[in-house]
Amino acid sequence: MSSTEKAAQIKLMESQLAQLSAAPHTPAQDAEILRLQARVRELQAEILGEANERHEMTPMDRVRLARHPDRPYSLDFIHLLFTDFHELHGDRRFADDPAIVCGFARFEGEPVFIVGQQKANYKQRKMEDRKYRNFGMPKPEGYRKAIRLMQMAAKFRRPVISFIDTPGAYPGIEAEERGQGEAIARNIIEMMRLPTPTIGVIIGEGGSGGALAIGACDRIDMLENTIYSVISPEGCASILWRDANKADLAAAAMKITPEPLKAAGIVDEIIPEPGEGAHTDHAAAAENLRPVLIRQLKELSALSPEKLIEQRYARYCRLGAFVIEN
Template sequence: MISYLEFEKPVAALEARIAELRETAKAGDVDLTAEIRRLEVKSADLLASTYAALTPWQKTQVARHPMRPHFCDYSSSIFTDFMPLGGDRYFGDDQAIIGGFAKLGSEENARRVMLIGHEKGNDTQSRIKHNFGMGKPEGYRKAIRLMELAGRFGLPVVTLVDTSGAFPGVEAEERGQAEAIARSTEACLALGVPMVAVIVGEGGSGGAVALASAERVLMLEHSVYAVISPEGCASILWRTSEKAADAAEAMKVTAQDLLGLGVIDRIVKEPVGGAHRDPDLAGRALAAAIGEELDALSKLSPDQLRAKREERFLRIGEG
């Protein structure tokens, strides 16, 4: 059952009508095939045209869609033999950031990787368990430990970023949130193995950068990436979150804007209507893109990889 966003209401109305006609056709002897087909084409065209002209605020809503695939969906669909590794060896095991050994690709061509990412959860219970994807210091310290482990074993690192930001609670600050984020960012930049980061939903603030300081940064087509949420920006600039749509427009949060600015390197196409409408197709496109990037990066030496990272981040903002 698809959950429709506000701007999708015309599509929702058409799809509801199609469902009604199908039920009517089942219950009676009336042949409604032609009418159903006509409405299906109309619905598909409307969905395509709607998603081809999304505003930055609408893309933000899609990136936050409750049915959008998260880390656990991808780790079980496009990766195999995922072996989660827990704990930061200092305080505890943060469930907002998950990571471990995994394989990418078909069995005969499987590539071993270190997979790390944010998990938001997909229902009330799992969202509470994973703290809505907002990592605490122990989560970022776990990520550092796993990146160092990947470097030791010569495994490429793949990160799936999907967070509104690092957890801002008092206990997180008491345990050194800022320091943990800074050290995680430093660990990314110091890696001597290939690293590919993908913004699969929201990429919010330092909580996202801490896992996305890679030499290749990708974004799913309808993801967003920014230093602050549109609501947060609007609250600062206009003293009201009602200006969130204006803030999203001004902040250039979309993949298309960020590709033009050189903040990201590649956009991964999503199924028409967003990744939540066809998670399997979205996953296959993501797997293919990650595989292509790792193939290209595997030819570089550790020093070349570090230099490539340094160059891409120093280049942002030039001109």
């Protein structure tokens, strides 16, 4: 079976998993869910193993790694890198959103504020845990919680560290009714004004406005096998070619992997991953990130609030600039 056929099987089984999870559970259905999840992991490992044997990781291979169900999520990095983490909840308007975790902690002994998108419970990767976290797709109350607490952190000059990992903001009707677009736009505006250092780390998928809403930062870093894009490769292929199976072509054309994004000045640093990817060793992935955070926090903390905002504004004004050669 070719890698393309295996990818099609994975897509089919993920659709079956979604249907089974939505229905009332019976012991037989629970067993089938576990069997399908195991088979999906097996096929993903085979695809990635074949790519490694060929010594060529295509952009679509990187997409699969970014979505790997065993990758470390925000809470994994929080527990591995930080101490004294105290999670805070609620947007003080509607509800708490489990897809976004926020709280104060200490990094290398210094107080910081952390916000991160979470796709499943800490150390729990079952389907019900993913559903509880809405598969890492935040709703408006999640973004409002995040900016409320980021502004609190800024009052006390606490650096903000964002862990970005979402396929995109939740597109459901109820989210739109509660102002999803406005919440994302408001977060971007307010993050540009925060008088405190901000660092964004893409640890999986950096999907569209859902990622930007906690990612308008002074520095943006990407783990080696992550993506950052305005739309998924499948979505792009559906629009351009009306065929989601051409996602591999879209992934290559979109330049969504770390290297072209760094070359374009969108990303500051690429963090190497251990072994065949961060999913193989969470602790090693976290340790690779640690010195980068230490250095960037030191650089940014030396700047005045006015200089931080000035440089942040200039950074985002440069994005999208192009030169016409005669």
